[in-house]
Amino acid sequence: xxxxxxxxxxxxxxxxxxxxxxxxxxxxxxxxxxxxxxxxxxxxxxxxxxxxxxxxxxxxxxxxxxxxxxxxxxxxxxxxxxxxxxxxxxxxxxxxxxxxxxxxxxxxxxxxxxxxxxxxxxxxxxxxxxxxxxxxxxxxxxxxxxxxxxxxxxxxxxxxxxxxxxxxxxxxxxxxxxxxxxxxxxxxxxxxxxxxxxxxxxxxxxxxxxxxxxxxxxxxxxxxxxxxxxxxxxxxxxxxxxxxxxxxxxxxxxxxxxxxxxxxxxxxxxxxxxxxxxxxxxxxxxxxxxxxxxxxxxxxxxxxxxxxxxxxxxxxxxxxxxxxxxxxxxxxxxxxxxxxxxxxxxxxxxxxxxxxxxxxxxxxxxxxxxxxxxxxxxxxxxxxxxxxxxxxxxxxxxxxxxxxxxxxxxxxxxxxxxxxx
Amino acid sequence: xxxxxxxxxxxxxxxxxxxxxxxxxxxxxxxxxxxxxxxxxxxxxxxxxxxxxxxxxxxxxxxxxxxxxxxxxxxxxxxxxxxxxxxxxxxxxxxxxxxxxxxxxxxxxxxxxxxxxxxxx
Numbered sequence: 359x360x361x362x363x364x365x366x367x368x369x370x371x372x373x374x375x376x377x378x379x380x381x382x383x384x385x386x387x388x389x390x391x392x393x394x395x396x397x398x399x400x401x402x403x404x405x406x407x408x409x410x411x412x413x414x415x416x417x418x419x420x421x422x423x424x425x426x427x428x429x430x431x432x433x434x435x436x437x438x439x440x441x442x443x444x445x446x447x448x449x450x451x452x453x454x455x456x457x458x459x460x461x462x463x464x465x466x467x468x469x470x471x472x473x474x475x476x477x478x479x480x481x482x483x484x485x486x487x488x489x490x491x492x493x494x495x496x497x498x499x500x501x502x503x504x505x506x507x508x509x510x511x512x513x514x515x516x517x518x519x520x521x522x523x524x525x526x527x528x529x530x531x532x533x534x535x536x537x538x539x540x541x542x543x544x545x546x547x548x549x550x551x552x553x554x555x556x557x558x559x560x561x562x563x564x565x566x567x568x569x570x571x572x573x574x575x576x577x578x579x580x581x582x583x584x585x586x587x588x589x590x591x592x593x594x595x596x597x598x599x600x601x602x603x604x605x606x607x608x609x610x611x612x613x614x615x616x617x618x619x620x621x622x623x624x625x626x627x628x629x630x631x632x633x634x635x636x637x638x639x640x641x642x643x644x645x646x647x648x649x650x651x652x653x654x655x656x657x658x659x660x661x662x663x664x665x666x667x668x669x670x671x672x673x674x675x676x677x678x679x680x681x682x683x684x685x686x687x688x689x690x691x692x693x694x695x696x697x698x699x700x701x702x703x704x705x706x707x708x709x710x711x712x713x714x715x716x717x718x719x720x721x722x723x724x725x726x727x728x729x730x731x732x733x734x735x736x737x738x739x740x741x742x743x744x745x746x747x748x749x750x751x752x753x754x755x756x757x758x759x760x761x762x763x764x765x766x767x768x769x770x771x772x773x774x775x776x777x778x779x
Numbered sequence: 780x781x782x783x784x785x786x787x788x789x790x791x792x793x794x795x796x797x798x799x800x801x802x803x804x805x806x807x808x809x810x811x812x813x814x815x816x817x818x819x820x821x822x823x824x825x826x827x828x829x830x831x832x833x834x835x836x837x838x839x840x841x842x843x844x845x846x847x848x849x850x851x852x853x854x855x856x857x858x859x860x861x862x863x864x865x866x867x868x869x870x871x872x873x874x875x876x877x878x879x880x881x882x883x884x885x886x887x888x889x890x891x892x893x894x895x896x897x898x899x900x
Contacts, residue, residue: 395841404846404894405832410790418832418848420895424876504834507843532833532862551793555786556829560855659791750791 361436362386363674364452364466366443366619369398370660371651372472373426374667375674379470380433382675388464389430389437390454396430396437397423398474400660402501405525407552411661422660446623448644468646468674471620471634472667475613475652483611485517487574490581496522496610503529511606515583516540517571519547519554521658521749523610528557537561538602541569541585543592546723548612548749550658570594571607580605613656623647630699631655638705638714639673639682640666648674655701655717658751662717669715683708687768689761694732696721696776698748707768710758717753720746720776728777729754733761733769746776780806785823787816796820828852832894835865835880840872840897847880848894853887861885872897 362384365372368391376389395401400408403419410416413425430437441456452464477495494502494510500522502508512535516523519542527537540558545568547554558565566585572594573584582603586594615633617625625642626635633654634642641648650670651663676682686708693700700718718729724746731739731754738760746752754774763769780799787794794816799807808820822828830852834844853861861884870880874897881891 401895404834404848406830406848407791416789416830418846418894420846421876424896504846505842505844507834507836529833532831532858550791551786552788552791556788560829745795 359388359462359464360386360466361388361464362467362678363388363470363671364450364464364468365389365470365472366446366452367391367398367472367474367651367653368393368396368437368439369472369474369651370400370423370426370663371474371653371667371670372398372470373423373430374664375470375472375650375671376435377426377429377433378668378671379675380429380435382672384675384678387435388466389435390441390443390452390464391437391439392442394440396427396439399497402497402504403525404504405528408660411659412664419660443619446619446647448624450646466646467678468648469623470667470670470674471617471625471642471647471649471653472651472670473616473619473653475615475632475656477609478612478614480609483609485571485574487583488576490574490576490579492576492580492606493574494606494608496520496526496608499526499608500529503533509533509535510608511535511580511604513538513604514606514608515571515585515602515604516608516610518542518610518612519549519565520610520612521549521553523608524549524553524557526608526610527563528561531561531563537563538604539563539585540565541571542567543570543588544568546747546749550749572596572599574607575601580607583607613652615653615656617653620649620653625649628699628701628703630693631701633701635704636702637709638702639676639709640670640702641673641677641682645684646674646677648677655699657717658749662751662753665715666717689768690771691716692771692773693718694773694775696724696727696778697774700774705761705772707761710761713755713757714761715753715755716774717751718774719748719751721748723747724776724778726779728779730775730777731756731760731772732775733763733772736763738772740777783824785820787811787819789815789819798824800824822852827855829855829858831858831861831891833862833865836869837874837897838869838871839900840870840874841900842897845870845874845880845897846894847891849884849887849889850892851889853884853889857885857887861891865891870897872899
């Protein structure tokens with residue numbers, strides 16, 4: 359089997375990339391998906407608020423996905439469902455397996471990685487206590503409730519205030535369960551403020567900041583958890599310990615890009631994002647392999663995933679048409695003070711059309727701060743931000759001419775910083 | 780003059796809104812970045828509304844439940860009642876995205892629509 363472009367994953371990133379590549383003239387495209395239905399995580403995100411940027415409408419997750427699935431069907435793009443990719447090699451051979459074909463090898467001219475991310479489970483955060491049934495990640499609970507028709511429990515404590523955790527607090531309440539508290543280690547929520555308002559405040563669910571779970575109790579099934587306040591070093595203050603009886607603990611404690619396949623292809627990962635290191639074209643260090651969506655960096659808005667998928671697909675199309683310039687003057691992109699990471703991590707000046715869109719997250723909550731972009735000591739961009747929080751991604755466009763130094767040659771590196779006034 | 784602070788929930792910007800009230804009258808609204816925020820602030824003070832997104836049971840389909848939503852926001856205090864109303868119905872395939880599942884729920888003038896397709900098993 360041979361394809362021009364093979365896309366791994368049929369979530370919003372994969373579907374968006376496939377539609378874009380088709381519309382840019384490529385016909386020989388294959389999407390590989392391990393689930394039995396396309397749409398990825400959007401299938402279970404039945405809440406609204408998707409598509410405000412992309413469609414100027416407020417859609418639910420499945421509706422947003424369906425817009426792209428319809429196009430994929432209309433265009434007749436090949437989609438292999440129930441198919442698990444086992445390995446990707448650096449010469450772009452994809453090894454996959456399904457019931458119908460067994461193990462197969464698929465050769466691609468270009469590959470787009472769109473495998474998304476997975477949730478950090480209990481083991482990743484090491485909560486002391488017994489190991490009973492009744493501990494779920496928020497996304498697993500979401501799939502059970504919204505797609506499979508199961509309720510994970512009746513009396514629920516949620517650890518972590520990520521968006522999925524907040525949204526599930528509302529879903530559990532609407533389905534008749536009691537959410538006793540949302541417990542957050544940090545002094546601020548990692549979810550969008552609008553979700554705290556409409557998912558917690560609307561239902562009177564308490565949000566306990568600077569708190570954590572210090573013990574899980576129960577043998578067969580969760581019987582309760584002990585929570586405590588934490589000090590500035592995140593160490594629990596035992597005198598504040600409080601027992602809450604519950605039958606279910608939901609974890610919403612972070613997402614990690616799913617890059618096992620990327621590693622097998624020799625793709626270099628960013629230790630901070632957990633996703634591949636990419637350039638302005640979303641190309642990884644392995645030529646012809648591109649990445650987009652949550653496998654690259656965890657997004658808070660699907661609309662931005664779609665944009666990133668378009669860019670990755672455009673670049674893949676350019677690559678197979680030999681229009682992507684490989685040699686060129688490279689600009690390193692650095693995260694300075696107050697910035698946790700920046701994507702893309704490098705820029706090839708010759709491939710910039712008119713601007714580069716940078717995605718980043720701050721290390722902390724800042725009010726009335728500026729994002730500044732510097733090359734050496736020279737400040738090239740300064741943008742006022744009302745409020746910065748690690749839960750909300752920052753997008754900064756840098757126009758092509760800003761990458762030039764005084765003698766009109768591209769600069770060697772640029773740095774993004776938070777400037778507090 | 781009383782000031783009430785709200786966070787707009789229409790879009791992810793989450794604008795911080797300040798509504799100045801004189802008794803029950805809205806005198807001034809600030810902090811919104813778009814017209815939707817202004818409308819939200821007015822509604823939120825006078826009669827708060829929410830879009831309900833939930834699921835209804837399904838029979839003989841490829842999934843046991845189908846996700847649905849109110850086409851427009853409905854009064855916030857009716858959310859609980861609307862969920863109970865929706866728990867009474869069962870859908871059968873074929874269902875397409877956008878199909879009306881319940882017309883004019885609780886006399887709000889708002890329809891409830893399916894947000895995903897349901898195929899026969």
